[in-house]
Amino acid sequence: MGVVCLKLENNNCKVVYHGGRRSLSLYLVQCFGPFPCVRLARLSSLKMATGVNRKISAASARAHTRRAKKSNSLQLPSGILGTALAVLFIGFLAWGYQVIQPPPPKICGTPDGPPITAPRIKLRDGRYLAYKEHGVPKDAAKYKIIFVHGFDSCRHDASIANTLSPDVVEEMGIYIVSFDRPGYGESDPDPNRTPKSIALDIEELADQLVLGSKFYVVGFSMGGQVVWNCLKYIPHRLAGAVLVSPVVNFWWTGLPANLTAEAYGRQKLQDQWALRVAHYVPQLTYWWNTQRWFPISGVIAHSPHIFSDQDKELLPKLSNRKNYVAQVRQQGDYETVHRDLMIGFGNWEYSPLDLENPFPNNEAFVHLWQGDDDLMVPVTLQRYIAQSLPWIHYHELQGSGHLFGHADGMSDSLIKSLLSVK
Structure with missing residues (x-):
């Protein structure tokens, strides 16, 4: 078992977990992660006991941190991404079509065309x-x-x-x-x-x-x-x-x-x-x-x-x-x-x-x-x-x-x- 502690560093509040169940560690890291110091007052009374203190390796701690960073990044649902790519592709085709199309001819005798001088x-x-x-x-x-x-x-x-x-x-x-x-x-x-x-x-x-x-x-x-x-x-x-x-x-x-x-x-x-x-x-x-x-x-x-x-x-x-x-x-x-x-x-x-x-x-x-x-x-x-x-x-x-x-x-x-x- 282990203990979850709060630590204030550089105006950021970090969650440090020592020992305990892996699922609990992931949950806490995902929930709290890096967050503004102003939230510290809300969490100052938080104490959670999970039994006997147990040390974890540095590699495991880094893994937890990496998971936290990954979870905080913006991820688009695959459906939205596919739609965006399709729109870009269609737009490119439309642009290409316009590029290869010749302008309409200026017909002689029309308002925008050359005058008629020959029989x-x-x-x-x-x-x-x-x-x-x-x-x-x-x-x-x-x-x-x-x-x-x-x-x-x-x-x-x-x-x-x-x-x-x-x-x-x-x-x-x-x-x-x-x-x-x-x-x-x-x-x-x-x-x-x-x-x-x-x-x-x-x-x-x-x-x-x-x-x-x-x-x-x-x-x-x-x-x-x-x-x-x-x-x-x-x-x-x-x-x-x-x-x-x-x-x-x-x-x-x-x-x-x-x-x-x-x-x-x-x-x-x-x-x-x-x-x-x-x-x-x-x-x-x-x-x-x-x-x-x-x-x-x-x-x-x-x-x-x-x-x-x-x-x-x-x-x-x-x-x-x-x-x-x-x-x-x-x-x-x-x-x-x-x-x-x-x-x-x-x-x-x-x-x-x-x-x-x-x-x-x-x-x-x-x-x-x-x-x-x-x-x-x-x-x-x-x-x-x-x-x-x-x-x-x-x-x-x-x-x-x-x-x-x-x-x-x-x-x-x-x-x-x-x-x-x-």
Whole structure:
């Protein structure tokens, strides 16, 4: 048996127990522990006898003290702790969801959107498509051409129309119409855009402008990729086609794995990652190309490494872009350059390598032009595509980069080859 005593130290009252039952010791330590000295008066008369005094070891006393300290700490019930963690997790998910969501586009003609300055047509689904006409009057034209602009561009970037010789235009009676692809310039965004939908947009543009039952299409870069869609979905409307430096999707079926791996490996690491994100997790395309922790797509950032030596020499010819470059992405980046990446490098329902000759009777011809020093589009893949499709008239230019179409006299050569091969 033992005795419980009270001891005053440093204005704190401590319980000291000597001997006795373990349960009694624990009970007293838990009940009294360290407490303010003001309570001493209430406990001064406390005496408890438990029989013969018995000493306990220092280790046992320390164990009692540790138990007292543990019992005085704040302990949350497991249910409350689990709920708190769940709330934090849900909050983190909500924050992450907000981060990856692009802002809504600023639609042209709306109160908060840019003004409408270009002529536009209303499409089948209610969207508007802006366009620009070049060359001779439409009614007097012998040849009617629809030009499809490239990545991060607009209807003003109609390279063949802007650089085509006036003499060629007049002599051959050429009419060219360029248009803003969905989301660019003053054309409404198309959140449901697919490779097929853009081809149908082009067909509807031709119908509403009354270009006739057949017309020509010329596309540059990402616009050249769109021409593949025209060959797939509206070949019966085409009088001929030209693809200029058309973008190649590394994930098209039919491309040899060793060639695509080699060509993909030649891309800068930042461009490899931008394409991976666009292909495998397109939902993160906006976040990836707006975050600042890692380098973004070099094409979106206009990084110098994407230009060949010839491209750099030709860049001054594009100086007039400063007059309208602000219009290109005026409705937002997501429905323009980001959407282009997701569509251009996404999963297609067909591969150009599987296309049959859309003009088996030679009633029309398809030309593909490519520079062998193009740092944006791998020439090795372009060669393979041309070799796989013998009905393609392939033109490879030595020492030329992605922008060779802006070189002096190049547009004349492109158009003459398109219109004279019969």
